[in-house]
Amino acid sequence: MSVGLQHYxxxxxxxxxxxxxxxxxxxxxxxxxxxIEIMLNAANISLVAFSRYVANAxxxxxxxxxFVIVVAxxxxxxxxxxxxxxxxxxxxxxxxxxxxxxx
Amino acid sequence: MAFDIVFWILAVAAVASALMxxxxxxxxxxxLAMILCFFVVAGLYATLGADFLAVIxxxxxVGAISILIILAIMLTRDVWQAGRASSVxxxxxxxxxxxxxxxxxGLSFSKWPTATLIEPQPTTGSLGLLVFGESGFVLPxxxxxALLLAAIIGALVLVKDD
Numbered sequence: 001m002s003v004g005l006q007h008y009x010x011x012x013x014x015x016x017x018x019x020x021x022x023x024x025x026x027x028x029x030x031x032x033x034x035x036i037e038i039m040l041n042a043a044n045i046s047l048v049a050f051s052r053y054v055a056n057a058x059x060x061x062x063x064x065x066x067f068v069i070v071v072a073x074x075x076x077x078x079x080x081x082x083x084x085x086x087x088x089x090x091x092x093x094x095x096x097x098x099x100x101x102x103x
Numbered sequence: 104m105a106f107d108i109v110f111w112i113l114a115v116a117a118v119a120s121a122l123m124x125x126x127x128x129x130x131x132x133x134x135l136a137m138i139l140c141f142f143v144v145a146g147l148y149a150t151l152g153a154d155f156l157a158v159i160x161x162x163x164x165v166g167a168i169s170i171l172i173i174l175a176i177m178l179t180r181d182v183w184q185a186g187r188a189s190s191v192x193x194x195x196x197x198x199x200x201x202x203x204x205x206x207x208x209g210l211s212f213s214k215w216p217t218a219t220l221i222e223p224q225p226t227t228g229s230l231g232l233l234v235f236g237e238s239g240f241v242l243p244x245x246x247x248x249a250l251l252l253a254a255i256i257g258a259l260v261l262v263k264d265d
Contacts, residue, residue: 003106003110004217006210006215007114008151010207010210011114011118011147014118014203014207018122018124020198021195024191024194024195025125025188025191025192025194025195025196026189028130030130030134031133033172034133034137034172037164038121038125038140041140044144045144045148048156051151051153052151052153052220053215053217054215054216054218055218056218059233062156063233066159066230067243067247069164070247071250072164072168073251074247076168077254078254078258080258081257081258081259081261081262083175083179084175084178084262085262087179088264096189
């Protein structure tokens with residue numbers, strides 16, 4: 001069948017699930033950050049697909065995707081600053097070893 | 104027909120590069136796979152008629168965020184072991200399978216109110232008019248400017264050493 005809205009949505013769901021696995025099941029904090037960026041990209045694909053197939057003339061989905069990109073950039077900056085500070089203090093970026101606040 | 108072929112090539116490339124990001128042992132190659140994923144997602148935006156968004160995706164994600172992540176990889180160089188699963192690895196696999204299958208099944212059986220497709224127009228002017236128009240999005244724009252300022256100041260405070 002020809003490519004329609006559902007193909008884009010299922011692709012977005014698969015990418016989001018892959019990013020979810022990376023964010024939950026990896027030790028390295030940088031891999032977690034990369035997986036979060038993949039999740040944000042998957043959400044953006046679904047937003048733009050809806051804007052194209054459901055609401056044709058209104059480009060609101062694309063505006064939303066632009067703001068998601070801006071927020072992802074700000075979040076990546078802060079996350080990297082946190083990772084570098086943690087590395088400077090503990091000499092590791094593995095999230096299993098950063099457990100000072102556990103009981 | 105050509106559109107379908109392009110979509111399938113881009114879809115397979117996106118899923119393959121995302122899998123490489125989360126599964127590769129060498130973290131630098133994972134970052135390179137992430138750059139490929141961002142390029143492929145920009146191509147998907149282009150197939151959806153979002154030309155401005157595709158260019159912004161390449162500029163910001165590939166041009167800025169990927170460079171920042173590679174810089175962080177360089178600065179944390181002693182710990183290049185990326186391919187090891189964390190202690191909740193099996194739970195993460197279960198979550199991935201459950202979520203993925205639930206979303207795919209739910210999306211396959213939903214009926215979306217799709218409108219008839221129009222020819223893709225250049226979106227840059229329309230996006231500008233939409234954001235800065237009467238019932239536009241100027242307030243989120245100003246707030247995102249404040250958010251970026253806060254992020255920059257916060258990052259500077261965190262990484263300065265005194």
